[in-house]
Amino acid sequence: MVWQPGPTRPRRGRAVTTDERTAAAAPRRGRPQGHGPGFETRRDEVIDIATTLFAERGYSGTSVSDLTAATGMGKGALYRYIESKENLLVEISARVMTPLVERTREVCALEESPLVKLRLISEAILAGIAERPDYVWVYEHDYRYLTGTNRTRFLAQRSAFEQPLLELGREAVAQGLFRDTDVRLLMFQFFSLHKQVAQWFHRGGGWGPEELSREYCRTLFNGFAADSADLAAVERRAAELRP
Amino acid sequence: MVWQPGPTRPRRGRAVTTDERTAAAAPRRGRPQGHGPGFETRRDEVIDIATTLFAERGYSGTSVSDLTAATGMGKGALYRYIESKENLLVEISARVMTPLVERTREVCALEESPLVKLRLISEAILAGIAERPDYVWVYEHDYRYLTGTNRTRFLAQRSAFEQPLLELGREAVAQGLFRDTDVRLLMFQFFSLHKQVAQWFHRGGGWGPEELSREYCRTLFNGFAADSADLAAVERRAAELRP
Numbered sequence: 001m002v003w004q005p006g007p008t009r010p011r012r013g014r015a016v017t018t019d020e021r022t023a024a025a026a027p028r029r030g031r032p033q034g035h036g037p038g039f040e041t042r043r044d045e046v047i048d049i050a051t052t053l054f055a056e057r058g059y060s061g062t063s064v065s066d067l068t069a070a071t072g073m074g075k076g077a078l079y080r081y082i083e084s085k086e087n088l089l090v091e092i093s094a095r096v097m098t099p100l101v102e103r104t105r106e107v108c109a110l111e112e113s114p115l116v117k118l119r120l121i122s123e124a125i126l127a128g129i130a131e132r133p134d135y136v137w138v139y140e141h142d143y144r145y146l147t148g149t150n151r152t153r154f155l156a157q158r159s160a161f162e163q164p165l166l167e168l169g170r171e172a173v174a175q176g177l178f179r180d181t182d183v184r185l186l187m188f189q190f191f192s193l194h195k196q197v198a199q200w201f202h203r204g205g206g207w208g209p210e211e212l213s214r215e216y217c218r219t220l221f222n223g224f225a226a227d228s229a230d231l232a233a234v235e236r237r238a239a240e241l242r243p
Numbered sequence: 244m245v246w247q248p249g250p251t252r253p254r255r256g257r258a259v260t261t262d263e264r265t266a267a268a269a270p271r272r273g274r275p276q277g278h279g280p281g282f283e284t285r286r287d288e289v290i291d292i293a294t295t296l297f298a299e300r301g302y303s304g305t306s307v308s309d310l311t312a313a314t315g316m317g318k319g320a321l322y323r324y325i326e327s328k329e330n331l332l333v334e335i336s337a338r339v340m341t342p343l344v345e346r347t348r349e350v351c352a353l354e355e356s357p358l359v360k361l362r363l364i365s366e367a368i369l370a371g372i373a374e375r376p377d378y379v380w381v382y383e384h385d386y387r388y389l390t391g392t393n394r395t396r397f398l399a400q401r402s403a404f405e406q407p408l409l410e411l412g413r414e415a416v417a418q419g420l421f422r423d424t425d426v427r428l429l430m431f432q433f434f435s436l437h438k439q440v441a442q443w444f445h446r447g448g449g450w451g452p453e454e455l456s457r458e459y460c461r462t463l464f465n466g467f468a469a470d471s472a473d474l475a476a477v478e479r480r481a482a483e484l485r486p
Contacts, residue, residue, distance in 0.1 A: 057303055058301045058302070058303045058304060058385075059301070059304075060300055060301045060303060060304025061301060061302075061303025061304055103486070107484075110484065112480060112484070113477070113480075115474075115477045116477055116480045116481055116484065119477055119478075119481040120481055120484055120485070123481070123485065141384055142301075181458065185450065185458055186462075189436060189458075189459065189462055191439070192435060192436050192438075192439030192440070193432060193435050193436055193439075195435075195439055196434070196435030196436075196438055196439055197435070207428065210485075214478060215424065215428055215432075216432065217474070217477070218466070218474055219429075219432055219462070219463065219466030219467060220462065220466060221466075221474055221477070222465055222466045222468065222474070223461070223462030223463060223464075223465045223466025223467075224462060224465075224466075225465065231358075231460070231461055231464055231465070234356070234358045234359055234362055234460070234464070235362075235457060237355060237356075237359045238359055238362040238363055238366070241350075241353065241355070241359065241363055242363070242366070242453075243346070
């Protein structure tokens with residue numbers, strides 16, 4: 001069987017329903033092979049299965065044989081759906097980032113304070129992680145296996161998400177809401193805190209995205225404001241006790 | 244060649260000097276094989292090489308053949324140093340955690356405010372990451388490949404590090420320095436912010452551990468204090484704008 005690569009079409013990520021799974025698991029015999037009505041559904045399911053495997057074993061620890069075994073497909077059929085193993089990473093990244101970039105664009109168009117916008121984006125990040133923890137895990141851990149134009153596109157999409165947030169940070173500094181520090185340093189703290197949550201959900205923190213977002217933003221927004229406590233004394237003592 | 248497992252001896256992590264590398268790379272011929280003076284040095288070097296490979300390719304993506312190729316050793320000789328591939332992860336984790344657990348114990352014994360103690364531990368975490376970013380990367384990403392008693396010991400060591408920090412959080416809440424929230428939620432934010440730094444160093448933020456620790460603790464300590472800004476209005480607006 002000759003594998004013909006088709007265009008990569010990142011689709012907005014969403015959960016596969018039980019009905020869809022059932023439908024996909026039992027394709028009608030007699031339908032001509034090709035991009036029939038069930039193709040996208042089945043493709044989503046294959047990507048779902050691959051993501052679970054990557055999250056368990058790592059991208060480089062998962063072989064194409066593992067993928068054929070887990071999907072119950074032959075190699076040829078599998079490649080018709082996934083195009084290539086690396087393309088799975090592209091699809092996984094798109095399912096993580098596309099909704100987030102869209103929501104960020106939507107939020108940034110609002111006439112609201114930068115704090116309200118950051119709060120909404122914070123919740124979108126956490127909701128995305130809660131909905132698809134394995135996707136985010138793979139996205140975070142295995143993006144380094146992307147090569148060539150896949151890597152370039154990945155970095156461009158990550159930048160498309162991060163740049164508007166840096167801009168919001170700048171606005172907040174300009175409005176005196178955040179202290180006047182290098183805004184990259186502030187926003188890196190914003191990113192760091194949110195990214196680590198995939199692990200937290202795994203470890204069973206028991207909080208939902210809405211609650212976590214409220215707490216995180218409370219910490220960050222208060223923390224980024226001018227000092228409310230006398231931390232100079234803490235710094236002096238730490239300097240004396242440094243090894 | 245029969246491989247005889249010896250006791251695992253986690254040693255306090257430190258960088259291998261150029262002199263040591265040179266010495267290790269050219270073992271004297273004629274020395275009887277065994278745990279001679281160069282053994283530990285050479286072993287450190289092997290673990291260093293393995294860590295670089297794991298950081299690049301992932302633990303599961305690195306084969307024993309990759310390790311023999313990178314170290315220039317035969318399989319038998321390699322195993323004499325590393326005991327097993329999984330044992331490399333044990334050694335890597337020990338080099339990350341042992342100095343950190345020691346420093347935490349040291350700091351917690353001081354008669355200081357919980358803020359000063361947390362500030363010192365924060366800097367120790369960041370200094371450890373700056374010194375050995377690859378070790379921390381592997382530690383964070385590949386610990387899930389530990390099995391059996393290796394895994395149990397890993398979790399115990401992680402707990403030995405985290406529990407005193409939770410205790411410091413509780414003290415800070417009791418003293419009114421931190422707001423009265425579930426202390427796990429506060430300290431998870433402390434951990435999250437610090438852990439993500441391995442990635443930040445890779446991306447060239449350009450800040451040193453001392454400066455980052457000061458900034459992070461400023462954010463966290465101010466952020467964990469009672470509200471200094473009116474965030475209730477932000478919450479109300481976010482609730483109205485939630486999708």
